[in-house]
Structures are given as structure tokens and as C-alpha cells.
């Protein structure tokens with residue numbers, strides 16, 4: 705795509721920046737959907753975040769910016785408004801700049817995951833779901849699952865207190881969702897989702913008892929590297945439907961385009 709005076713710009717703020725995939729994924733998406741928008745990486749150190757965000761307010765051809773490590777939480781202090789989703793999750797990964805320079809923060813991480821489930825004909829509504837992990841990605845996924853009407857949500861995290869805190873936050877927002885925290889047996893669930901980082905390294909253990917997995921259970925992983933984790937490979941061997949993390953990122957691109965009104 706040729707960048708011209710008409711091209712709308714978005715940034716992706718990170719520190720360090722070299723490994724960040726979002727600009728490439730965004731640009732491929734803009735190209736394939738025929739949008740005259742270009743995404744550029746911006747290397748912003750934590751102490752400069754406030755100044756950079758303040759400057760973006762004045763950049764009239766900038767439609768918004770993405771934030772990733774380490775800015776997802778800190779950036780919230782410098783924005784004018786947060787969507788309910790960003791507030792619940794407690795982190796912002798995309799910010800829209802409106803025509804008056806107001807900055808509105810959003811979080812698409814969990815929404816992308818649920819969109820990926822639906823694309824695979826898995827509707828979380830009414831389902832018994834086991835979620836492994838309660839970190840940044842875990843918070844986003846759990847809120848999105850509750851929002852999508854998950855019937856029973858069990859959050860299992862290495863740090864039990866953190867899992868319990870997330871379950872309580874979900875219960876406060878979604879009284880209809882039967883949410884609990886603690887260890888769980890794999891066979892009792894319709895859907896199992898791994899939101900931990902266990903599986904990124906080749907010699908990582910498989911985070912569920914794979915031998916107790918029923919073939920009817922859908923197994924999802926938010927890990928993108930590798931594309932197919934050992935959890936997914938083994939679950940697939942047992943006959944389970946499996947969903948990898950890449951689809952979550954792909955689905956987010958549509959959500960981001962809508963949100964930024966690109």
C-alpha cells in the first residue's frame with residue numbers, strides 16, 4: 705500500500721518494540737480489507753508515555769493507537785474515557801482518538817477470543833468452561849466469557865488468591881454467571897481454555913490432565929507461538945475440537961477496525 709496525504713495513521717506503543725507483531729498484523733488487515741490506514745511501531749519508554757499520549761491528541765490524522773507491554777495498564781491514567789470492557793479488564797490495548805482529540809480506551813483481547821470461538825461454531829452461552837490462568841490475558845478472556853453468557857466458569861490459577869480475586873470480580877459484574885475458583889477435573893467441562901503462558905516453551909508441561917479429557921470437550925489456547933501447543937496437539941489426538949490463539953488475534957483485527965472506525 706502506498707502511504708499518501710490521505711492515509712490515516714495508527715501507532716503501536718511498546719517497550720521494547722522489535723518483537724511486536726501488531727503493526728504487521730494490522731497492516732496486513734488494512735491492506736486485505738482495502739482500508740487507507742497504516743500502522744507504525746513507536747518505541748516509547750515508560751517515563752515518556754504521558755508525553756507521547758499528550759502529543760497524539762494533537763495529531764489529526766491519527767485515528768488511534770495500540771498499547772502493549774509494558775503500557776497496557778499505565779496508559780489508562782492518560783485517557784479521557786474507558787469502555788466498560790477496558791474498565792472490567794483493567795487494561796487497554798487499543799485507544800481511539802476522536803475528532804476533538806479525546807482518547808477512548810478499549811480492550812479487545814477477550815472479545816477476540818470469544819469471536820474466535822463463535823467462528824468455530826462454539827457458543828459460550830450456557831457452557832461449563834474451565835479457564836486456566838488469571839493473568840492479563842486471563843482477566844480479558846474471563847470477562848468476555850461471562851459477558852457471552854457462560855453458564856459455569858471455573859478459574860484455575862497457580863496463584864489461587866489471584867484466581868479467587870478474578871472470580872469475585874466476575875461475580876460482582878455478572879451475578880448470573882456461576883463462577884468459582886480452584887483446581888478442577890478436565891472431564892467436567894464443555895470448553896477448556898488455557899490463558900497461562902504454559903505451553904510457550906517446548907518442554908512445558910501440559911496444563912490439564914489430558915487422559916481425563918472427553919472427546920466432546922473443546923480445547924482452546926490463547927498462546928500464539930507455537931501456533932499449535934502440546935495441549936492442543938494432544939487434545940486433538942483424543943478427538944477434541946481445538947482452537948489456537950492466532951484466531952483470537954485475527955478476530956481482534958475486525959473489532960479494532962470497528963472500534964477505531966477505520
Ligand code: ATR
Nearest residue numbers: 837838839840841842861862863866899900901902
Ligand atoms: P499475560 O498478560 O500473558 O496473561 P501474565 O499476566 O503474566 O501474562 O499471566 C501469566 C499467567 O500464566 C498467570 O495466570 C500465571 O499464573 P500465576 O498468576 O500463578 O503467576 C500463569 N503461569 C505462568 N507460568 C506458570 C507456570 N509455570 N505454571 C502455572 N501457571 C503459570
